[in-house]
Amino acid sequence: MRLLLVEDDAMIGEALEATLREASYAVDWVRDGLMATTALKTHGYELVLLDLGLPGKDGITLLRQLREDGHATPVVIITARDNVEDRILGLDVGADDYVLKPFDAKELLARMRAVLRRKAGAAAPVLSNGIVSLDPATHQATSPEAEPSILSNREFALLNALMVRPGAILSRSELEDRVYGWGEEVDSNAIEFLIYTLRKKLGSSAIQNVRGVGWMVAQA
Amino acid sequence: MSYSIRKRLSWSLSLSIVLVATISGGLSYVGARIKANDRQDDTLRQVAQLVRLQTPDMLSVREAGNDDDTTDYHIGIEPINPPPNWPASHEQRQWPSDLSPGMHSVQLDDDNYQVMVTPVKGGALFAVFQETDIRKHIANSSAWRAIVPLLILIPILLLVVNDLLRRLLAPINELSQAVNQRDNDDTSALPLLLLPTEVQPVVLATNRLLSRLGESMQAQRRFIADAAHELRTPMTALSLQAQRLEAIALPADARVRLQALLTGITRTRHLLDQLLNLARIQNAMPASANKSASAAPLTTPVKASFTRVLENTLNGARTKQIDLGVSDAPADEVNVRANEDNLDSIVRNLVDNAIRYTPKGGQIDVSLRIEHAHAIISVQDSGPGIEPSERLRVLDPFYRVLGTEQLGTGLGLAIVSTLLQQLNGSLVLTDRADGGTGLLAQVRLPLAH
Numbered sequence: 011m012r013l014l015l016v017e018d019d020a021m022i023g024e025a026l027e028a029t030l031r032e033a034s035y036a037v038d039w040v041r042d043g044l045m046a047t048t049a050l051k052t053h054g055y056e057l058v059l060l061d062l063g064l065p066g067k068d069g070i071t072l073l074r075q076l077r078e079d080g081h082a083t084p085v086v087i088i089t090a091r092d093n094v095e096d097r098i099l100g101l102d103v104g105a106d107d108y109v110l111k112p113f114d115a116k117e118l119l120a121r122m123r124a125v126l127r128r129k130a131g132a133a134a135p136v137l138s139n140g141i142v143s144l145d146p147a148t149h150q151a152t153s154p155e156a157e158p159s160i161l162s163n164r165e166f167a168l169l170n171a172l173m174v175r176p177g178a179i180l181s182r183s184e185l186e187d188r189v190y191g192w193g194e195e196v197d198s199n200a201i202e203f204l205i206y207t208l209r210k211k212l213g214s215s216a217i218q219n220v221r222g223v224g225w226m227v228a229q230a
Numbered sequence: 231m232s233y234s235i236r237k238r239l240s241w242s243l244s245l246s247i248v249l250v251a252t253i254s255g256g257l258s259y260v261g262a263r264i265k266a267n268d269r270q271d272d273t274l275r276q277v278a279q280l281v282r283l284q285t286p287d288m289l290s291v292r293e294a295g296n297d298d299d300t301t302d303y304h305i306g307i308e309p310i311n312p313p314p315n316w317p318a319s320h321e322q323r324q325w326p327s328d329l330s331p332g333m334h335s336v337q338l339d340d341d342n343y344q345v346m347v348t349p350v351k352g353g354a355l356f357a358v359f360q361e362t363d364i365r366k367h368i369a370n371s372s373a374w375r376a377i378v379p380l381l382i383l384i385p386i387l388l389l390v391v392n393d394l395l396r397r398l399l400a401p402i403n404e405l406s407q408a409v410n411q412r413d414n415d416d417t418s419a420l421p422l423l424l425l426p427t428e429v430q431p432v433v434l435a436t437n438r439l440l441s442r443l444g445e446s447m448q449a450q451r452r453f454i455a456d457a458a459h460e461l462r463t464p465m466t467a468l469s470l471q472a473q474r475l476e477a478i479a480l481p482a483d484a485r486v487r488l489q490a491l492l493t494g495i496t497r498t499r500h501l502l503d504q505l506l507n508l509a510r511i512q513n514a515m516p517a518s519a520n521k522s523a524s525a526a527p528l529t530t531p532v533k534a535s536f537t538r539v540l541e542n543t544l545n546g547a548r549t550k551q552i553d554l555g556v557s558d559a560p561a562d563e564v565n566v567r568a569n570e571d572n573l574d575s576i577v578r579n580l581v582d583n584a585i586r587y588t589p590k591g592g593q594i595d596v597s598l599r600i601e602h603a604h605a606i607i608s609v610q611d612s613g614p615g616i617e618p619s620e621r622l623r624v625l626d627p628f629y630r631v632l633g634t635e636q637l638g639t640g641l642g643l644a645i646v647s648t649l650l651q652q653l654n655g656s657l658v659l660t661d662r663a664d665g666g667t668g669l670l671a672q673v674r675l676p677l678a679h
Binding site: 019021022024025026028029032090092094110111112113114115116177178179181220221222223224226229 | 462463464465466467468469470471473474477499502506536537540541544545553554555556557558559571596
């Protein structure tokens with residue numbers, strides 16, 4: 011998978027290029043906005059990592075032109091500009107994500123994967139947080155602590171709600187909204203019961219309780 | 231010592247007016263009286279001139295009733311030594327017999343008289359006289375008439391002067407009120423329009439000072455932004471390089487050292503973030519706050535903020551086997567007057583601190599309740615707590631309680647307390663109410679309407 015890295019700082023550029031190569035990406039590294047424009051015209055990239063403070067042409071201008079020319083290539087901004095205004099501007103102009111320096115290499119790679127996944131649409135049908143995985147097509151859930159099992163519709167709806175964003179805490183009422191339709195009668199302990207059955211199928215640590223707030227599945 | 235120009239001017243002008251009015255009124259009064267007396271003496275003399283041309287007989291035929299009709303002047307004519315044929319009906323006063331011709335003041339019984347003695351035809355002396363009381367009465371009333379306009383005009387003058395003062399000083403009052411109601415960080419120029427020229431130099435100088443202050447605040451903010459960029463870039467490179475080492479097969483002791491290195495880098499990154507946060511908060515201008523308000527609403531749900539903070543801190547808590555959760559909160563969502571970033575930052579810093587200082591296996595309770603139109607957000611831990619004498623000092627940047635080995639930045643509580651100042655909230659650090667050891671941090675924030 012071929013990436014364009016637009017970064018003017020030599021130290022960061024070198025380190026990032028090496029990190030990305032180690033993660034099995036093909037990387038083209040350019041140091042200014044004008045070269046980035048040329049590179050984008052001549053090669054097809056699956057993802058652009060874009061610094062904002064660039065010589066030649068500012069990152070925001072570059073991104074705006076890219077979008078005006080009709081390029082849908084996913085762009086992840088990597089910058090030290092941490093103002094809310096800058097972040098909003100970057101996303102509004104057409105960035106797919108905004109990563110603040112200094113960042114964690116693992117986090118950057120995870121965000122790149124997420125952006126690529128979103129771009130591919132339903133290309134990654136199986137949801138996974140690294141421990142539990144859930145296949146929306148077959149309602150099959152697997153976990154290292156238990157045998158693979160097929161979930162009931164309600165169990166699937168609940169686990170699916172949690173697996174969409176591992177690490178996010180959902181309250182009882184949020185889960186009820188996701189599991190039950192409008193006007194359906196909900197027992198006061200219905201959610202607890204579903205979680206109990208899910209834990210029986212997937213192991214007790216698959217779904218974690220956060221005292222006073224709700225439930226979550228662990229983040230990868 | 232402070233004083234009001236208006237009050238001073240008002241008092242001193244009023245006092246001067248009253249003083250001048252009293253003196254001039256007194257002088258006119260006295261003058262008018264003297265003049266009235268002189269005029270009455272003249273009248274006596276003129277009457278005496280006429281009497282001088284008469285014979286005693288002619289003078290005696292005056293109707294007796296005339297005395298009572300002449301109430302305005304009360305001028306009487308009597309012989310000093312009444313001749314035998316003088317009408318007995320007349321109330322004849324016993325004039326001293328030794329009165330010489332000319333003007334005299336005479337006392338008879340209890341009455342005083344002004345008397346002009348004059349010889350008439352035939353040589354007899356006659357007295358043309360007027361009672362002193364009547365003369366005084368006439369003099370007084372004409373003196374009063376002289377000062378009546380003054381008495382009417384002085385109160386009007388006082389009212390006019392005070393009203394004028396009020397009007398003239400109104401722009402200065404308005405200016406000082408406008409200055410008073412300003413935000414601390416507002417460095418925009420004060421209005422010069424409609425100000426008296428005497429005050430304009432002061433306002434101009436203040437405006438110059440304000441603009442210089444604004445510029446230096448701006449320079450400081452620019453410096454922070456530049457510093458952020460400059461520090462973040464090498465930190466990113468350093469962090470990436472160190473992380474690349476992780477992927478390489480290393481001897482066990484090298485791996486231990488790498489972990490220490492990575493921890494140090496993480497800590498530095500955190501410190502850098504917190505330092506820049508604090509600097510940005512301290513330099514937050516109302517103008518920029520308004521700008522971001524359009525992007526992020528100035529009312530934020532607290533329970534949603536709890537959820538976000540817990541999502542970000544649970545991993546750290548679980549690594550230390552700390553039970554972190556929400557112990558008490560109203561069923562309905564509660565909104566406070568703060569933007570999302572600031573509220574999250576407050577809750578996050580308190581929870582981070584609690585995790586840092588709570589020993590393994592401890593418990594941290596976050597809670598929310600409503601009290602007098604304020605939301606009370608509490609974070610209670612089972613750590614060692616903070617000595618009462620240290621509780622104010624821990625709010626200072628970089629202050630850390632001695633003897634703790636925790637790797638905090640020393641900025642968390644400073645950030646919380648600075649944010650709360652800007653949000654009209656407050657932070658109270660106390661012992662736990664249930665008697666257990668640990669710190670109870672209570673944040674008070676105004677509810678959003």
